Amino acid sequence: MNKIKKLFAGVSLMALGQEAAQADYTLNLMKGVTKVSNDIYDLHMLILWICVFIGIGVFGTMFYSIYHHRKSKGHEAAQFHENTTVEIIWTIIPTLILIGMAIPATKTMLELADVQKSDMTIQITGKQWYWDYKYLDNDIHFESHLDEASEKAHRIKGANLNAVANYLLAVDKPLVIPVKKKIRFVLTSSDVIHSWWVPDLGWKKDANPGFINEAWTSVDKAGVYRGQCTELCGRDHGFMPIVVVALEQPDYDAWVKKTSEQQKQKPDLSDQHHEQLISHGESVYLKNCVGCHQIDGAGVAGLIPAITASPKVTGAIDPLIGFLQAGTSKMPAFSKLKDNELAEVITYIRNDLGNKVGDDIQPNKITPVYEDD
Amino acid sequence: MSAVIAEHDDHHADEHHDHGPAKGLLRWIITTNHKDIGTLYLLFALAMFFVGGSMAMVIRAELFEPGLQFVDPMFFNSMTTMHALVMVFGAVMPAFVGLANWQIPLMIGAKDMALPRMNNMSFWLLVAGVLLLASTLFMETGAPSAGWTFYPPLVLQPITVGTALPFAVFAVHLLGISSIMGAINIIATIFNMRAPSMKMMDMPLFVWTWLITAFLLIAVMPVFAGAVTMLLTDKFFHTSFFNAAGGGDPVLYQHIFWFFGHPEVYIMILPTFGVASTIIPVFARKPLFGYASMVWATGSIAFFSFIVWAHHMFTVGMPMAGELYFMYATMIIAVPTGVKVFNWTATMWKGAMTFETPMLFSIAFVVLFTMGGLTGLMMAIAPVDFQYHDTYFIVAHFHYTLVPASIFILMAAGYFWLPKWTGHMYNEKIGQLHFWLSAISVNILFFPQHFLGLAGMPRRIPDYAVQFADWNMISSIGGFIFGASQLLFLYIVIDTIKGGTGEKVTDEVWEDASKHSLEWTLPSPVPYHTWETPPMLVPTEHVLDSH
Numbered sequence: 032m033n034k035i036k037k038l039f040a041g042v043s044l045m046a047l048g049q050e051a052a053q054a055d056y057t058l059n060l061m062k063g064v065t066k067v068s069n070d071i072y073d074l075h076m077l078i079l080w081i082c083v084f085i086g087i088g089v090f091g092t093m094f095y096s097i098y099h100h101r102k103s104k105g106h107e108a109a110q111f112h113e114n115t116t117v118e119i120i121w122t123i124i125p126t127l128i129l130i131g132m133a134i135p136a137t138k139t140m141l142e143l144a145d146v147q148k149s150d151m152t153i154q155i156t157g158k159q160w161y162w163d164y165k166y167l168d169n170d171i172h173f174e175s176h177l178d179e180a181s182e183k184a185h186r187i188k189g190a191n192l193n194a195v196a197n198y199l200l201a202v203d204k205p206l207v208i209p210v211k212k213k214i215r216f217v218l219t220s221s222d223v224i225h226s227w228w229v230p231d232l233g234w235k236k237d238a239n240p241g242f243i244n245e246a247w248t249s250v251d252k253a254g255v256y257r258g259q260c261t262e263l264c265g266r267d268h269g270f271m272p273i274v275v276v277a278l279e280q281p282d283y284d285a286w287v288k289k290t291s292e293q294q295k296q297k298p299d300l301s302d303q304h305h306e307q308l309i310s311h312g313e314s315v316y317l318k319n320c321v322g323c324h325q326i327d328g329a330g331v332a333g334l335i336p337a338i339t340a341s342p343k344v345t346g347a348i349d350p351l352i353g354f355l356q357a358g359t360s361k362m363p364a365f366s367k368l369k370d371n372e373l374a375e376v377i378t379y380i381r382n383d384l385g386n387k388v389g390d391d392i393q394p395n396k397i398t399p400v401y402e403d404d
Numbered sequence: 405m406s407a408v409i410a411e412h413d414d415h416h417a418d419e420h421h422d423h424g425p426a427k428g429l430l431r432w433i434i435t436t437n438h439k440d441i442g443t444l445y446l447l448f449a450l451a452m453f454f455v456g457g458s459m460a461m462v463i464r465a466e467l468f469e470p471g472l473q474f475v476d477p478m479f480f481n482s483m484t485t486m487h488a489l490v491m492v493f494g495a496v497m498p499a500f501v502g503l504a505n506w507q508i509p510l511m512i513g514a515k516d517m518a519l520p521r522m523n524n525m526s527f528w529l530l531v532a533g534v535l536l537l538a539s540t541l542f543m544e545t546g547a548p549s550a551g552w553t554f555y556p557p558l559v560l561q562p563i564t565v566g567t568a569l570p571f572a573v574f575a576v577h578l579l580g581i582s583s584i585m586g587a588i589n590i591i592a593t594i595f596n597m598r599a600p601s602m603k604m605m606d607m608p609l610f611v612w613t614w615l616i617t618a619f620l621l622i623a624v625m626p627v628f629a630g631a632v633t634m635l636l637t638d639k640f641f642h643t644s645f646f647n648a649a650g651g652g653d654p655v656l657y658q659h660i661f662w663f664f665g666h667p668e669v670y671i672m673i674l675p676t677f678g679v680a681s682t683i684i685p686v687f688a689r690k691p692l693f694g695y696a697s698m699v700w701a702t703g704s705i706a707f708f709s710f711i712v713w714a715h716h717m718f719t720v721g722m723p724m725a726g727e728l729y730f731m732y733a734t735m736i737i738a739v740p741t742g743v744k745v746f747n748w749t750a751t752m753w754k755g756a757m758t759f760e761t762p763m764l765f766s767i768a769f770v771v772l773f774t775m776g777g778l779t780g781l782m783m784a785i786a787p788v789d790f791q792y793h794d795t796y797f798i799v800a801h802f803h804y805t806l807v808p809a810s811i812f813i814l815m816a817a818g819y820f821w822l823p824k825w826t827g828h829m830y831n832e833k834i835g836q837l838h839f840w841l842s843a844i845s846v847n848i849l850f851f852p853q854h855f856l857g858l859a860g861m862p863r864r865i866p867d868y869a870v871q872f873a874d875w876n877m878i879s880s881i882g883g884f885i886f887g888a889s890q891l892l893f894l895y896i897v898i899d900t901i902k903g904g905t906g907e908k909v910t911d912e913v914w915e916d917a918s919k920h921s922l923e924w925t926l927p928s929p930v931p932y933h934t935w936e937t938p939p940m941l942v943p944t945e946h947v948l949d950s951h
Contacts, residue, residue, distance in 0.1 A: 057855075057858070057859045058855040058858065058859065059855075059858050059859075060791055060858045061858075061859075061860070067787075070787075071787050071788050071790065071791055074785060074787060074788050075782070075788050075791070078781065078782050078785055078788065079782065082778040082779075082781065082782060085778065086774065086775065086778060089745060089746070089749060089774060090771060090774075092749055092753070093749050093752060093767070093770065093771070096749070096752045096753045096754070096755070096757075097752065097757065097767065100688075100752065100753065100754050100755050100756065100757055101756070101757045101758070101759075102689070102756040102757060102758045103758070106754075106755075106756050106757075107756060108688065108689040108690045108754070108755045108756040109690065109753075109754035109755070110690060110691065111690075111693070111754070112690070112691035112692065112693055112694070112695070113693065113694050113695075113696075113697075114750075117750070118694055118697055118743070121742065121743065121746045122739060122742075122743060125738060125739050125742045126739055129735045129736070129738060129739070132735070132785065133731070133732060133735060136731065136785045136786065136787060136788070137728060137731075139787040140724070140727055140728060140731070140786050140787045141724070143787050143790065144724050144727070184471070185471065185472060185867050186472075188471075188472070188473070189471075190471065192470050192471050192870055193870060197869070198470065198869055198870050199470075199867065199868065199869045200869045222557065222561075223555075223557045223558040223561065223564075224555060224557070224558065224654060226719060226793075226794060228794075228862070230791060230860045233790065233791065234719070234787075234790035234791070235719050235790055235791075235793060235794070236719055236721065236790075237719050237720045237721055239648075239654055239655060239720070239721065240557060240648055240654060241647075241648020241649060241653075241654070242648060242653070242654075242655070242721070244721035245721075258860070259860070259862050259865075260862070261793070261794040261795065261862040261863075262555075262794060263481070263550065263551045263555070263558065263864045264558060265481075265549075265550075265558055265561065265563070265564050266477050266478050266481070266563075266564070267477065268477075268481075268864060268865060269477065269862075269864075269865030269866055269867050269868070270867070323563065331476075331478065331563075332544055332545075333543075333544035333545040333546075333566060333567075334478075334545050334562070334563050334566055335563060361562060361563070
């Protein structure tokens with residue numbers, strides 16, 4: 032049974048492998064879109080076939096023996112118990128096979144680790160539970176969170192997941208890179224260990240707090256490539272995907288120009304309607320707060336305080352603003368939030384999630400406290 | 405091939421007849437008898453197998469469909485963490501210590517373990533350790549949820565570990581002390597208490613593999629205890645072993661952990677090899693092929709287990725020399741492991757095989773362990789491991805080497821020796837049903853996980869993208885069938901202890917088994933005290949090539 036199963040699996044893997052790069056749904060490793068990922072795929076297929084071959088040999092012999100050398104067929108047991116020649120042969124042949132595998136593996140390993148002569152560098156910082164991308168050659172810097180549709184769907188029981196495009200594999204702002212350029216990544220983390228993996232690029236690399244790892248890629252084909260964090264990093268480890276968008280050089284240049292300009296724009300601090308404040312506030316909440324305080328603001332018993340009915344939230348505003356900006360030993364500081372974002376999220380947590388203070392906090396109310404920095 | 409019945413001195417048997425076990429429950433608490441302690445270990449392990457198994461059922465139920473249905477992600481993480489800890493330290497390791505307690509003295513002609521009181525203590529420390537660990541399940545902030553590997557800084561984060569860390573650390577200390585005492589006892593017994601005529605190279609392979617395993621335990625349990633103690637001081641006493649801000653390195657922990665962790669996985673598989681090498685020759689009615697090479701292969705696998713640890717860490721960011729060294733060293737292990745698989749196959753070759761339940765489980769072990777071994781070889785190739793690492797591919801790999809390997813062999817051992825221990829025959833029909841259900845469902849459970857991993861599903865996630873839905877559902881169905889099938893084993897164990905089929909088993913139980921090992925020369929059931937007078941001659945069927 033197992034031999035047949037293995038054979039079947041091997042054959043179907045091979046057949047499916049041909050279309051792996053395009054198919055959404057695969058059984059085999061993806062070929063990917065870089066030279067390294069293709070080399071890794073070839074190595075994978077080589078060793079897979081060697082394993083299938085060994086498996087057929089060993090299991091074939093065993094099942095032949097099981098079928099023919101059974102007592103119920105009247106087979107008499109032979110009494111041999113050693114054969115030095117055979118034993119030497121089956122030590123030497125596997126050793127030779129291993130050497131044969133080690134040579135291409137070493138070549139690919141050297142290639143995979145060669146970050147020299149790169150065209151540009153992007154810093155990837157893993158955070159609980161999103162990625163932070165910083166383009167070191169220009170000033171582009173942004174966070175990449177799980178997109179809102181997935182964020183809501185996975186937190187609400189009974190949500191229709193098929194209606195969510197790329198459920199758990201979509202982000203609000205993807206990492207954008209140019210094709211056919213050697214891009215060097217430097218990876219680190221600001222809290223626990225994460226691991227950055229996009230299967231189509233052929234590798235994953237851990238992001239360790241306090242240390243920097245390097246990796247590189249050079250994508251052959253424009254497209255969207257998805258991946259996930261692959262090192263257990265706490266509660267929402269399963270909810271920090273990676274999306275890489277590879278663009279042709281002119282498109283990429285346009286993107287850089289547009290994004291740099293957007294980043295230079297001052298935030299819009301004009302007053303907003305209540306509904307606007309609440310809906311923008313929810314977006315800010317879903318990006319920054321929901322991982323710990325949960326979708327309903329209930330927190331986690333014994334670990335994370337609730338927002339619902341918290342006097343800190345529903346009480347005076349200035350201390351609350353200060354609290355969000357400065358953080359505590361347990362809660363991270365959110366000084367990265369712009370005044371309008373702070374206003375929106377404060378209005379949201381005071382008037383939703385089971386709270387009903389009934390006020391609108393406008394961005395201009397934040398400014399005096401913010402300038403205390 | 406000097407099959408020998410020991411001179412069983414009637415006078416001696418009578419003299420000790422009144423030295424039976426203490427009456428009542430107290431017998432099990434104060435016992436220093438290796439058979440009683442072996443029974444305690446085995447029953448405790450069986451209970452923990454079901455506890456750890458129900459955690460696996462929670463995991464598979466949550467993963468049955470995408471979306472979060474039953475549990476909170478934090479509880480999910482606690483389940484993966486506790487499932488591993490309970491299965492490794494509560495089920496598999498104690499089960500093999502239980503087998504060692506029962507079988508090593510019987511197989512080498514010793515009247516008991518060398519240090520009987522320490523034997524009792526190591527069992528009860530195990531219970532204390534597991535209870536301490538299990539107590540975290542009832543804490544408000546939940547059981548440890550940073551994975552059984554306890555990687556910092558995650559495991560030190562207040563929002564991740566709550567109050568569980570010190571309990572888990574002290575549980576590891578107790579389990580470590582228990583294991584080390586067990587290992588010392590086994591080494592002392594094997595070195596000092598063999599029947600006078602039994603040379604080292606006459607010992608049954610189960611004894612050999614356990615001797616080597618015991619050395620692994622002594623070498624690495626203190627390393628693990630040290631690693632978790634460093635976590636404890638980092639957390640509570642402001643040291644910075646693993647904190648970069650204080651000059652430490654979180655990756656240092658991984659090096660220490662896996663220096664323990666890799667030998668640890670061999671601690672769970674080497675005794676498995678020993679049992680397989682004991683069972684297969686009996687049902688093939690042939691001597692074990694290549695006894696000496698089996699011993700050497702076990703020894704070299706144990707040696708290599710100390711120098712390959714960082715293959716668990718290929719993606720952590722190591723210097724190129726490290727990546728290449730650990731890749732080459734890991735690949736070498738395939739050679740001695742291959743020798744073992746070839747030897748088992750050669751043992752079956754031209755035998756006169758019958759297929760009772762212990763043999764069925766042993767054959768399934770050889771086949772499925774080999775599959776787990778082959779995926780292990782794939783992962784040894786460092787650059788390809790950059791794709792496989794921390795995906796369901798490795799989940800499939802290590803479950804193949806643990807469930808249809810270690811667990812199947814423990815089942816095989818149960819069916820093989822229960823008739824000897826109890827004097828009753830188990831129900832062969834139910835045994836075979838248990839085997840076929842387990843062997844089929846375990847593949848439905850774990851084989852699809854190879855596909856999931858290759859297609860890009862990371863491990864330790866409570867929810868997943870919809871393209872992974874089909875294989876997860878199939879895997880869960882396999883899991884439920886596998887879990888339910890194990891209740892048959894529970895039934896068989898209870899039924900056999902109570903009287904089984906009612907058929908009186910012979911001393912040999914299995915045809916010509918007494919040619920292979922000493923225990924089959926004793927009466928069935930085995931008397932409370934055995935080998936008060938050491939046997940003068942030992943069976944050598946299994947060691948022909950050393951003579």
